[in-house]
Amino acid sequence: MLIIEESEKKLSQDDFFEFESFFRRELPEEFKRFYLTNNGGYLPENFTGYPFLFNGFISIKYGKAPIEKTYCDLITGFPQLKNLIPFADDSGGNCFLLSLRDEDYGKIYIWLMDEKKLIFVSDSFKEFIDELSQVN
Template structure:
């Protein structure tokens, strides 16, 4: 899979460790590898099927880049309280929806689709009370393997 960089710089393992320390969570190994190799960006493999929504497009993958709208830290802060605790927004679609990676032990592992159109007015207390979050892959690697070209 080729990634087009969106002005994101190359990172190293110390950058990933620093991010994990800031969020007080460990990233899955497959996602760490992705960050070290790509640090976000766009790819030509960007379409997947989400059961409830049909075909969706992955617009941008977020990375570690202060001051960028694609920064993982900034997106995590922007959506704090709007997404389940322990979930990391790692990509978006053109309509403002998010792709989330679970980072806590209380939710099933994997990747989830966050539908902003059905966002609750007040944040639920538990991850499974978010009625706008749908599991779409068992792991980050599984998510990536589902991506197809945008023809």
């Protein structure tokens, strides 16, 4: 089980519906379940072993830079990332992205800011969470 610390204010079903409406697409069930339980947050300080320098999950609606704001900022600078939701980041400022594109819906990528390169991470949000849960 994945332990998340310092989550933002808990989301209601209406909050999540509003979030989905922002992207005009239904989101994967695992993503929805995760965010209705943990609205962003960090892994425990002693977390180690994931191949990327994972920092934490970005919140929806609440906090200084929620997903909606992060997404708008990201696609302003990198329009090729449209329909890729930034849901987490690493300690180097790179974003983990959930695809809402038809051709790869549900797949997880990381956007390497310095290289301006999109790297495949996992086939689904569930697989991503399962991988995080197994390390440390």
